[in-house]
Amino acid sequence: MHERHRGLTQAVAAAYEEAASVCLNRYHSSPVEVTLSDNGTEMAAELRWQIRKKVVLTVEQYQALLAELPYHIQVMVMIAMCLGLRISEIRALQWQDFDLKGRILTLTRSIVGRYVWNGGKTGASEDEVFLDSKLVSVLEDWRKRCVETPEAWLFANADTKRPVHGDAIQKDYLRPAGEKIGLQGVGWHSFRHT
Secondary structure, three states, X not given: OOHHHOOOOXXXXXXXXXXXXXXXXXXXXXXXXXXXXXXXXXXXXXXEOOEOOOXXXXXXXXXXXXXXXXXXXXXXXXXXXXXXXXXXXXXXXXHHHEEOOOOEEEOOEEEEOOEEEEOOOOHXXXXXXXXXXXXXXXXXXXXXXXXXXXXXXXXXXXXXXXXOOHHHHHHHHHHHHHHHOOOOOOOOOHXXXX
16 A cells, blocks of 8 residues: 555545546546555645646548548537537437428437436526527438437437447547548537537
């Protein structure tokens, strides 16, 4: 056991460091080192990290990124970019949420992990969003091509008929496509910053 962990069992110290590292590494680009120190009476976590730089795309970078992606992911990215939706909201979209003739999307749910939640992350997330006519055209085309499911999910896995996983798409498609055009760290949140 590290000298800094005096007073804690090895299991508690290791569990604390692992939990802190996991939580912090989700939000920072380089690994976070977490150690416990004992200043006599108080335990404190020493954290060192390099804050991830926000990726903000130019119009040219956005267009180049789209060109590197399969069509179904292009549609997801267009929705994220045009509407500023979170991936949890995009995954939860169903065709019943859209009034394509009236050009309105009503946000009513989000998906976190494998759980569907009624309502969004914030009160502002539960709202009507007006759609651009070009995005409506893309959605009308996508409706003809998408995987049909009993729940009418916009973006479902062909095998499971359940919503796709945003983390897997980010890892397998968005990041590699970004790197191919010279951008590091492109992810779903990049489209909310752009």
